[in-house]
Amino acid sequence: MEPSNRERVWQVIHSIPAGKVSTYGKVAAMAGLPNLARAVGRYLSELPEGSKIPWHRVINSQGKISFAVGTERFLTQKEKLQGEDINFSNNRVDLKTYLWQGE
């Protein structure tokens, strides 16, 4: 059985090292799905709660979390990122420093 796109995406996300982040488009591209940035977000939205996928290391191309500030998901992601030595500036991550561009 061939891995579905969702599984490939999960695998890519899983390869993001702690202390680094990636964007939806980047993850999609790394998974071999150049234009599936949205699909990546969809896959993450459907992640089982017990999943080991570090979805919190995936943010949008602006270096910001894709949730509205103050929402539970937003806070959860922010906390996790900060726990990985990722520094925020005004709800923004410095992609220049933390973006994972592959190996």
Added chain:
DNA sequence: CATTTGACTTGTG
């Protein structure tokens, strides 16, 4: 099969 919706991206103004 057509429409809607969404954790997206990029370009314009």
Added chain:
DNA sequence: CCACAAGCCAAAT
């Protein structure tokens, strides 16, 4: 920085 539009894709209805 913010708003809008166009492009792209998957799953749900």
